Amino acid sequence: MIEVNKKQDCCGCTACAAICPKDAIIMKEDNEGFLYPTVDKENCIDCGACERVCPIIHTAKEKPFEQAAYIVQNKDQKILRESTAGGAFTAIAKYVLHNNGVVFGVELGTDLMAYHVAVEKENDLYRFRNSKYVQSSVGGVPIDRLSPS
Incomplete structure:
Protein backbone atom coordinates (compact mmCIF):
# COMPACT_ATOMS: atom_id res chain seq x y z
CA MET A 1 0.00 0.00 0.00
CA ILE A 2 1.40 3.35 -1.03
CA GLU A 3 1.94 5.87 1.72
CA VAL A 4 3.30 9.40 1.33
CA ASN A 5 4.81 10.77 4.53
CA LYS A 6 6.92 13.49 2.90
CA LYS A 7 5.76 15.54 -0.08
CA GLN A 8 9.12 15.14 -1.82
CA ASP A 9 8.39 11.38 -1.93
CA CYS A 10 5.54 11.89 -4.41
CA CYS A 11 5.47 13.55 -7.83
CA GLY A 12 1.65 13.57 -8.02
CA CYS A 13 1.57 11.57 -11.25
CA THR A 14 -1.63 9.71 -10.19
CA ALA A 15 -0.29 6.39 -11.53
CA CYS A 16 -1.07 4.69 -8.21
CA ALA A 17 -4.70 5.84 -8.29
CA ALA A 18 -5.07 4.86 -11.94
CA ILE A 19 -3.74 1.32 -11.47
CA CYS A 20 -5.61 0.46 -8.26
CA PRO A 21 -8.01 -2.40 -9.11
CA LYS A 22 -10.34 -1.48 -6.23
CA ASP A 23 -10.30 2.33 -6.69
CA ALA A 24 -9.03 2.51 -3.12
CA ASN A 31 -3.37 23.51 0.88
CA GLU A 32 -1.08 24.53 -2.01
CA GLY A 33 -3.24 22.84 -4.66
CA PHE A 34 -1.02 19.81 -5.33
CA LEU A 35 -2.45 16.30 -5.48
CA TYR A 36 -1.26 13.44 -3.26
CA PRO A 37 -2.63 9.88 -2.90
CA THR A 38 -4.86 8.89 -0.01
CA VAL A 39 -5.62 5.19 0.50
CA ASP A 40 -8.97 3.90 1.72
CA LYS A 41 -7.53 1.09 3.83
CA GLU A 42 -10.87 -0.74 4.04
CA ASN A 43 -11.04 -1.13 0.24
CA CYS A 44 -7.31 -1.76 -0.27
CA ILE A 45 -6.46 -5.43 -0.95
CA ASP A 46 -2.68 -4.96 -0.54
CA CYS A 47 -1.99 -6.15 -4.08
CA GLY A 48 1.06 -3.87 -4.34
CA ALA A 49 0.18 -2.55 -7.80
CA CYS A 50 0.43 1.05 -6.57
CA GLU A 51 3.95 0.53 -5.26
CA ARG A 52 5.09 -1.31 -8.40
CA VAL A 53 3.94 1.53 -10.68
CA CYS A 54 5.37 4.38 -8.56
CA PRO A 55 8.18 6.20 -10.41
CA GLU A 66 27.45 10.28 -24.83
CA GLN A 67 25.01 13.09 -25.40
CA ALA A 68 24.15 14.65 -28.70
CA ALA A 69 22.13 17.80 -29.21
CA TYR A 70 19.91 18.81 -32.10
CA ILE A 71 18.34 22.17 -32.78
CA VAL A 72 14.89 22.03 -34.32
CA GLN A 73 12.90 25.01 -35.50
CA ASN A 74 9.54 24.78 -37.23
CA LYS A 75 9.46 26.56 -40.59
CA ASP A 76 5.90 27.81 -39.98
CA GLN A 77 6.36 31.23 -38.32
CA LYS A 78 2.90 31.15 -36.68
CA ILE A 79 3.60 27.78 -35.05
CA LEU A 80 7.08 28.97 -34.07
CA ARG A 81 5.64 32.07 -32.31
CA GLU A 82 3.06 29.96 -30.44
CA SER A 83 5.57 27.30 -29.37
CA THR A 84 8.09 27.17 -26.54
CA ALA A 85 10.50 24.59 -27.95
CA GLY A 86 10.90 25.65 -31.55
CA GLY A 87 7.70 23.94 -32.67
CA ALA A 88 9.30 20.49 -32.75
CA PHE A 89 6.32 18.86 -31.03
CA THR A 90 3.92 20.11 -33.72
CA ALA A 91 6.12 18.78 -36.53
CA ILE A 92 6.41 15.35 -34.90
CA ALA A 93 2.71 15.27 -34.02
CA LYS A 94 1.75 16.08 -37.63
CA TYR A 95 3.81 13.10 -38.78
CA VAL A 96 2.02 10.84 -36.29
CA LEU A 97 -1.43 12.10 -37.35
CA HIS A 98 -0.63 11.77 -41.07
CA ASN A 99 0.20 8.11 -40.36
CA ASN A 100 -3.21 7.46 -38.72
CA GLY A 101 -1.88 7.88 -35.19
CA VAL A 102 -3.27 9.63 -32.14
CA VAL A 103 -1.37 12.35 -30.31
CA PHE A 104 -1.56 12.83 -26.55
CA GLY A 105 -0.59 16.09 -24.94
CA VAL A 106 -1.47 18.64 -22.28
CA GLU A 107 -3.81 21.58 -22.71
CA LEU A 108 -4.68 24.37 -20.33
CA GLY A 109 -8.40 24.35 -19.57
CA THR A 110 -10.60 27.40 -19.07
CA ASP A 111 -10.33 26.67 -15.33
CA LEU A 112 -6.53 27.14 -15.66
CA MET A 113 -5.94 23.45 -14.91
CA ALA A 114 -3.69 21.35 -17.17
CA TYR A 115 -5.32 18.25 -18.65
CA HIS A 116 -3.94 15.33 -20.68
CA VAL A 117 -6.04 14.83 -23.80
CA ALA A 118 -5.89 13.02 -27.14
CA VAL A 119 -6.29 14.58 -30.60
CA GLU A 120 -6.73 12.97 -34.00
CA LYS A 121 -6.85 16.10 -36.18
CA GLU A 122 -4.01 18.42 -37.12
CA ASN A 123 -6.24 21.44 -36.49
CA ASP A 124 -6.40 20.49 -32.78
CA LEU A 125 -2.65 20.56 -32.17
CA TYR A 126 -2.80 24.23 -31.12
CA ARG A 127 -4.30 22.97 -27.84
CA PHE A 128 -0.90 21.64 -26.78
CA ARG A 129 1.20 24.73 -27.50
CA ASN A 130 2.84 26.88 -24.82
CA SER A 131 4.25 25.79 -21.48
CA LYS A 132 2.11 24.87 -18.50
CA TYR A 133 4.14 24.99 -15.32
CA VAL A 134 1.47 23.39 -13.14
CA GLN A 135 0.57 19.88 -12.02
CA SER A 136 -1.56 18.21 -14.66
CA SER A 137 -4.52 15.88 -14.39
CA VAL A 138 -4.19 12.58 -16.27
CA GLY A 139 -7.70 11.53 -15.26
CA GLY A 140 -9.98 11.10 -18.23
CA VAL A 141 -7.32 10.13 -20.77
CA PRO A 142 -8.96 7.42 -22.86
CA ILE A 143 -6.62 4.50 -22.09
CA ASP A 144 -8.51 2.25 -24.51
CA ARG A 145 -7.19 4.49 -27.31
CA LEU A 146 -3.74 3.03 -26.66
CA SER A 147 -4.86 -0.45 -27.70
CA PRO A 148 -4.63 -1.42 -31.36
CA SER A 149 -8.02 -1.54 -33.05
Missing part, protein backbone atom coordinates in the same frame (compact mmCIF):
# COMPACT_ATOMS: atom_id res chain seq x y z
CA ILE A 25 -6.71 5.43 -3.89
CA ILE A 26 -7.94 8.95 -4.47
CA MET A 27 -5.85 12.02 -5.12
CA LYS A 28 -6.47 14.75 -2.55
CA GLU A 29 -5.43 18.35 -2.94
CA ASP A 30 -3.22 19.88 -0.27
CA ILE A 56 9.56 7.57 -7.12
CA ILE A 57 9.85 4.16 -5.45
CA HIS A 58 11.27 2.61 -8.64
CA THR A 59 13.63 5.16 -10.13
CA ALA A 60 15.64 4.08 -13.13
CA LYS A 61 19.37 3.92 -12.61
CA GLU A 62 21.25 6.48 -14.63
CA LYS A 63 23.51 5.01 -17.27
CA PRO A 64 26.32 7.16 -18.63
CA PHE A 65 26.02 7.89 -22.31
